[in-house]
Amino acid sequence: MIPDMAATPGGRAATAPRDLRRDRDGGMVGGVCAGLGKRLQVDPLLLRIVFAATTLASGVGLVAYVLAWILLPAEQAGAATKSGSGRRATVEVALGVGFLLLAILLAFRELGLPFSDLLIWPLLLVAAGGALIWHRSTDTAAPAAAVPPPRAALTGSPPAAVEGATAGESRPAVISRIGIGVTLVIAAAIVFLQFSGALAAATDVALAALVAVIALGVIFAPWFVRLLTSLAAERAERIRSQERAEVAAHLHDSVLQTLALVQKRAGDPRAVAALARRQERELRSWLSGAPARETGERWLAAALESAAQEIEEGHGVAVDVVAVGDARLDRAGEALIGAAREAMLNAAKFGGGGAVAVYAEAGDERLQVFVRDRGQGFDPAAVPADRRGVRESIVGRMERHGGRAAIHASPGGGTEVELVLERGTP
């Protein structure tokens, strides 16, 4: 009630000084005078007197007040002020409409037209329709606009309002809102022309205009819809072609190169098989979208895969890796990989040429790697002490890092190296 700038909640006046809003907290009816007063920095009491006087004199004050009530956005305590400029544009346009109406009213009064149904009903319709068109969803009634994006200033034509308002609410809602508003305004015009009679000739013009508008709508609606759908289709197509280009680039770098190599070395079945294996492995990891790790980090499954690939290429023996779970490798983990690699190497060398099976399991308590071949098998006890491969690089390495290695072998049944690393040890 007291016009006090300093009392503005949240210091709104400081952040958005040009905002014109209804001040519902400080107001008596709709907060129009309080808001106006705050904006114009005059005592709202003064404005209230002006409104009251004009109301008593001709009713203009009341109409203007109601219009302002409808058109001015309410001030929201704690609301974001981001939309200040967009809202300001709306307010300016709304005010313009209000004053224009006021001017027309006054002009009519000067012409001696009484304030009868003739004027009141169309005015009500215009006000309601105009409010629907211009009134933003940023008002308290629509919390959806709590964080409205920046909007283009309204130019005064409904399509611009559609564009500007879409951000705050869903497109269909905006369109129906605008549609109702436009209908109301047009209805107001028709009603007024109908009642007045004096402008009977204008009815035909208005009708013609209405028909023209409807016809234009019918003509352009399909085009508009087509435009929207073609835009969406174009966008989807663009995304698709980008994906295609990415895939093509990858295939070119990998598969086509390998195929070229295969053709060159067609006489060497071992080389061809190795190339095919490597390409298969590479393509699989690409297709499965192996998780991007930070560079420099090594993970169990990936490290085993690359070790397997190395052995495969070096010895022409297929090494299949099956991993359950994964773990980041620390120093002990690297030792585990080293031992596993050595075991794969052994299996490739002495496993009789059959495929080598590698199974890794990363649990919460331990990391386990099994490397198995289907070779002749050997008696672990009979391994000579100078066979560093097994004793040193597998068993010794694991033990040095707090793990253990066991070799299961049975004559005729192949050999399996079991590597275990307990986790959770600091």
Added chain:
Amino acid sequence: MSVSPAMPRVVLVDDHELFRAGVRAELDGLVDVVGDAATVAQAVATIRECEPDVVLLDVQMPDGGGLEVIRQLVPVDPGVRFLALSVSDAAEDVIAVIRAGARGYVTKTISGTELADAVRRVHGGDAVFSPRLAGFVLDAFAGSSPARPGGREAAAAGGRGSIPDHDAELDGLTPREREVLQHIARGYMYKEIAHRLGISAKTVEAHVSAVLRKLQLSSRHELSRWAVQRRMLDES
């Protein structure tokens, strides 16, 4: 492993002509390939006409792949058994086909004799788990606590009839089942697993069948972390 005296009748479903020809040649004399099909619709028609013992089914095909074939056939012909054959390493594809009712999964790089053996085992009612599938399944059940330690042995060995009724029981593997799967993943044959664990080969098969059943019946469809990771791939 019940090997029937006659060769199992097989229908081959794969959209790659070259691959079908290759498999036909490899299986020649080992199983009786009575028909093949290149599309889902063809496959359904051929299988209903030929009534094979086992269908070798490609996982990746247009129009829904092997999954769709199983979905369409299981209601009308529950007797036919499916063995999934794939180049895919996509765990969710493979698990989906197994869940739909396939009795096993092998990769396309498998040799002819191994494939014929797998067909015979599927025909005999066993599940065929390749090392990779065993890995997928262990991964899928990872993190789930082992179900009811007591009495599991009897339930698992007891046979195919007793279907676990608790979800909790379906959601986890027993320690023994894990052990069997780990051995499969490590590249052991059933016979070798039986020897190592000191149980009969029949019991190993019973464990594998129990795992298969859990996989198919478990309500824990989010069974896998990759299912969550790859939400974007549409998985119906």
